[in-house]
Amino acid sequence: MSISKGRVARRSDRYGLRRRDGDADVPPERPPSLAEHVCRVIREDILTGRQPAGARLTEAIVMERTGVSRTPVREGLRMLEGEGLVITYRSRGTFVTYRLTAEEAKLLYDVRLVLEPHLARLGAERMTPEVLASVEDVLARFVEALDAAEAREAGQLDAEFHLTIYEASGSELLSVLRGYWTRLQLELSERVYTTEVPRRFLDEHLQILDALKAGDPEQVEERMRKHIEHGRTVLIKGLGK
Amino acid sequence: MSISKGRVARRSDRYGLRRRDGDADVPPERPPSLAEHVCRVIREDILTGRQPAGARLTEAIVMERTGVSRTPVREGLRMLEGEGLVITYRSRGTFVTYRLTAEEAKLLYDVRLVLEPHLARLGAERMTPEVLASVEDVLARFVEALDAAEAREAGQLDAEFHLTIYEASGSELLSVLRGYWTRLQLELSERVYTTEVPRRFLDEHLQILDALKAGDPEQVEERMRKHIEHGRTVLIKGLGK
DNA sequence: GACCGCGCTTTTGTATACACTGCACATTGA
DNA sequence: TCAATGTGCAGTGTATACAAAAGCGCGGTC
Numbered sequence: 001m002s003i004s005k006g007r008v009a010r011r012s013d014r015y016g017l018r019r020r021d022g023d024a025d026v027p028p029e030r031p032p033s034l035a036e037h038v039c040r041v042i043r044e045d046i047l048t049g050r051q052p053a054g055a056r057l058t059e060a061i062v063m064e065r066t067g068v069s070r071t072p073v074r075e076g077l078r079m080l081e082g083e084g085l086v087i088t089y090r091s092r093g094t095f096v097t098y099r100l101t102a103e104e105a106k107l108l109y110d111v112r113l114v115l116e117p118h119l120a121r122l123g124a125e126r127m128t129p130e131v132l133a134s135v136e137d138v139l140a141r142f143v144e145a146l147d148a149a150e151a152r153e154a155g156q157l158d159a160e161f162h163l164t165i166y167e168a169s170g171s172e173l174l175s176v177l178r179g180y181w182t183r184l185q186l187e188l189s190e191r192v193y194t195t196e197v198p199r200r201f202l203d204e205h206l207q208i209l210d211a212l213k214a215g216d217p218e219q220v221e222e223r224m225r226k227h228i229e230h231g232r233t234v235l236i237k238g239l240g241k
Numbered sequence: 242m243s244i245s246k247g248r249v250a251r252r253s254d255r256y257g258l259r260r261r262d263g264d265a266d267v268p269p270e271r272p273p274s275l276a277e278h279v280c281r282v283i284r285e286d287i288l289t290g291r292q293p294a295g296a297r298l299t300e301a302i303v304m305e306r307t308g309v310s311r312t313p314v315r316e317g318l319r320m321l322e323g324e325g326l327v328i329t330y331r332s333r334g335t336f337v338t339y340r341l342t343a344e345e346a347k348l349l350y351d352v353r354l355v356l357e358p359h360l361a362r363l364g365a366e367r368m369t370p371e372v373l374a375s376v377e378d379v380l381a382r383f384v385e386a387l388d389a390a391e392a393r394e395a396g397q398l399d400a401e402f403h404l405t406i407y408e409a410s411g412s413e414l415l416s417v418l419r420g421y422w423t424r425l426q427l428e429l430s431e432r433v434y435t436t437e438v439p440r441r442f443l444d445e446h447l448q449i450l451d452a453l454k455a456g457d458p459e460q461v462e463e464r465m466r467k468h469i470e471h472g473r474t475v476l477i478k479g480l481g482k
Numbered sequence: 483g484a485c486c487g488c489g490c491t492t493t494t495g496t497a498t499a500c501a502c503t504g505c506a507c508a509t510t511g512a
Numbered sequence: 513t514c515a516a517t518g519t520g521c522a523g524t525g526t527a528t529a530c531a532a533a534a535g536c537g538c539g540g541t542c
Contacts, residue, residue: 033525059492069528118348173348313494329524332503333523334524
């Protein structure tokens with residue numbers, strides 16, 4: 001949770017994006033439970049490859065890595081299991097699941113194509129100034145990550161951009177979505193975010209933001225669909241080689 | 242895990258379905274962990290409406306209901322959270338989530354339409370005699386549940402039929418699927434399985450089984466698509482009124 | 483060399499203790 | 513009467529210790 005105070009010129013300014021600087025109007029945001037902390041740290045480890053597919057995650061190892069005791073560790077592992085990032089075999093331990101096949105990744109994009117434009121429209125309809133500010137903030141950080149060529153960070157912020165918008169929809173489907181997003185991220189951050197492609201994603205994100213600001217749900221839906229279709233093409237091309 | 246020994250004439254016989262009678266060739270199937278037990282019991286409670294939407298699930302209540310101690314209870318609740326059946330607010334407790342809106346249910350069917358025919362084909366390609374026997378077994382019990390007019394049981398076996406086939410695909414996407422199936426079941430068991438419609442589902446299931454036996458993945462995929470399209474129409478009609 | 487049994491490691495389940503939070507209710511003061 | 517404040521309880525979050533069962537390897541025996 002890096003809180004950056006002070007307003008200095010940022011490269012993201014060139015897009016006219018306002019970044020929220022540790023302001024006090026965001027809800028208190030209590031520290032996440034330790035289980036969530038475990039979840040985040042280990043997910044990060046998996047996404048960055050520090051824990052490769054098939055790696056064994058002993059409770060003791062996770063305890064050491066995260067510095068929390070067994071109870072939250074176990075809960076965290078259950079959560080990760082729900083996301084499909086790990087699988088635990090009874091009495092033998094939990095292991096990092098294997099990567100998606102090219103086929104599966106493509107399939108997931110088809111699912112995205114069904115779900116996300118719809119959620120984007122719902123989100124646009126129920127958009128609030130606060131959420132809009134969040135979206136803008138995420139986008140600003142996205143730019144910075146791209147400039148710094150931090151592939152993983154960028155991938156994460158990409159996901160956050162989407163999820164923030166959908167969050168506004170208030171739809172129960174979000175929990176379903178979160179699950180496969182993390183799986184996809186593994187592929188994306190490795191095959192796509194190391195290229196120049198995300199620059200074009202950024203343009204699309206900005207256009208979606210414009211439509212959000214304009215309060216035009218139809219347009220948001222349409223642009224989101226285009227955006228995901230684009231992403232799908234890129235991924236397929238990336239998987240092909 | 243009811244093990245029914247002895248071979249008596251069953252109504253399902255008329256479809257020529259063989260039901261597996263507690264045979265020993267199934268993998269050892271060790272007793273599920275207590276967390277899974279908690280998961281099943283509470284999921285059941287939610288699906289049957291014993292725990293209505295918005296109900297509060299104190300850890301103490303769940304302990305009492307399932308007879309296990311706090312740690313597995315908490316893990317079980319985390320798993321249910323992953324399925325989207327409950328949501329827990331920090332320091333306040335966990336609550337049964339609200340029902341899907343008609344819109345969301347429809348959307349989920351669109352997702353099914355994308356994912357499941359594909360998984361069915363994959364499953365068909367990698368089908369083994371053992372899994373085929375399982376599918377047949379599930380279908381036999383499905384018939385019995387229909388005859389006994391046990392809506393919930395039938396709904397559950399419907400899900401099991403699908404998931405068993407997909408399991409053979411070995412696809413990692415299954416964990417994603419499981420999540421939304423349970424959500425859908427809530428709607429199905431209430432709005433659809435109390436009608437005469439499932440009889441027609443049964444026919445479709447039988448035809449899919451035939452295609453599986455014939456070892457024709459293309460056909461399996463096609464029939465599965467038809468089946469789900471049919472289900473979609475039924476659900477939409479059911480939601481409409 | 484194959485088989486068996488033994489013990490170590492690890493996971494699983496249980497119990498208990500304690501801090502902290504949120505909420506409801508009561509008390510107080512205007 | 514009513515709002516502000518205090519207080520206690522119910523319930524969650526976390527840590528820890530211990531017992532039981534399952535896997536795994538190791539070495540011994542035939």
